[in-house]
Amino acid sequence: MKTFPTSAVWCFGILFISVSLITTGSSEVQVVGSADRVDALAGDDVILPCSLKPNVSAKDMLVQWTGLNLKIRNVHLYRQGRDSNEEQFPSYRGRTSMFHEELKNGNVSLKLNRVTLSDAGSYRCFIPTLTSQMKDTTVQLFVGAVSQPVISIVGTKDWGVVLKCESGGWFPEPEMEWLDSSGTILPADGPPERHRDSEDRYTVRRHVTVDKTDTNRFTCRVQQTEINHLKETEIHVPDDVFPKSQVGLIVGLSILLAVVVLTASAGVYKWRKHTDGLQGELKNVKIERDGLQGELNNVKIERDKLKIERDNVKIERDKLKIERDNVTRERDNVKIERDKLKIERDGLHGELKKLREENTKAEETIQSNPISTSPGGQQETDSQKSEGIEGMKMESFPAPEMETLPEG
CATH class of the missing domain: 2.60.40.10 (Immunoglobulins)
Known part of the structure; x- marks a missing residue:
């Protein structure tokens, strides 16, 4: 049985380990x-x-x-x-x-x-x-979202000054509080006012009434703990904005009261010492008062007379106005009647003119026919014909009686 050389085994092992490490590393x-x-x-x-x-x-x-x-x-x-x-x-x-x-x-x-x-x-x-x-x-x-708060002075209340703090454009909804110069939280005038716009941003507003202090410095703090953001604005309120203290008024009234008391005491003393003189002066004052009252009554009477005269003048003025209106109305009526008469005169003149024109036409007709036959069938002489024409003129065309019209 053949075996691999030891060196080959080692090389194969090292290669296997390296590939394993690379594969394992990439997968991790x-x-x-x-x-x-x-x-x-x-x-x-x-x-x-x-x-x-x-x-x-x-x-x-x-x-x-x-x-x-x-x-x-x-x-x-x-x-x-x-x-x-x-x-x-x-x-x-x-x-x-x-x-x-x-x-x-x-x-x-x-x-x-x-x-x-x-x-x-x-x-x-x-x-x-x-x-x-x-x-x-x-x-x-x-x-x-955050924004810087804005402080404004609204007015005064009792002996303090009302401050307003407003801050808009916050998200999420923030908390607002007032502090004095030492960092102490001040009690506000009611809960904060909140408003949310269409972009989900919040506007917060809060009022506080502050009294006069050594520094007159106050701070409005707006914070959002969820995003760990805080914005502050400080204001210094001038001394002349605060209402005046009652101490000066009380002192002034006390001094005035003391002066009044002293003056009254001196007056009483003098009055007791000079009773007779005061009584005489009192009578003179009463007489003068009565005289003034009489003059006042006379003035009142004169005023009433003037009022009556003024009313009479007004009545007379109204009467004159009525008479003037009547005169104007009568003048208008006369004018209307005059215009009517003028129209009638113009109509009569027209009729007269028409009659004259017809008379002229009749004369011309007669002159154009010199020989005419009488009712009995006999011819009339020129003299007879002339007399008949003149008689016809006088009988057929009576002269109208003309009435003299007033000229406009």
Whole structure:
């Protein structure tokens, strides 16, 4: 029985072990990501981590990044040594890239620029060419939004000043609180007002009434613990904004009261000392008052007289207005009657003219027939014919009586 030489056996064993190690190593290459959630603010650039373990080159591999929100979205595709984003989801176009210089080290992380609230969700890093079972990993992306709070002075209340803090564009919903210069939380005027817009961003508003302090500095703090973000705005309230203190008013009133008391005491003393003189002055004042009252009554009487005269003048003015209207109405009636008479005169003139024209035609007819026969069959002489024409004129055409019309 023949056996292999010892050296050949060793060579075969070494070759077998080497092939086994290579095969085992390649089958154990896995896709790993991050166990922690990736947090970002709207508008920031973010990196979704994904790499190969051990660190083998991924330059010639197929790398797929997809979004898992509601439906699978093609976020980024790398194949045949270059980016191939022909079927990329529209909202990601121009915002995704990979670190090509790091592919040789197994880094297949994805950079997403200018993230928005709609980008939040789960992303899958998938390398289908691997032979291991760990071909993909999932990365969670959380996107928040913050803004700087704005403080304004609303007015005064009692002896304090009312401040308003408002901040919009937050996601998720934040908490708002007021603090004084030492960091102590101040009691606000009621719960915060909240509003949510169509983009799911929150606006928070809260009021507080502050009293005058040594610094007059107050802070509005808005924070979101889920994304670990905090925004603060401080305001300094000038002293002259606060209502004036009652101390000065009380002191002034006290001094005034003391002066009044002293003056009254002195007055009482003098009044007791000069009772007679005061009584006389009191009588004079009463007399003057009565005189003034009489004058006031006279003025009242004169005022009433003036009022009566004014009413009479108004009545007379109304009467004159009525008479003027009557005169105007009569003048219009006269004008109407005059126009009627003028129309009748024009009609009579027309009839007279017509009669004259008919008379003229009759004369012309008679002149054109010099010989006419009388009722008895005898011819009339020229003198008889003339007399008959004149008689016909006088009997057939009586002159109308014309009435003289007033000229317009």
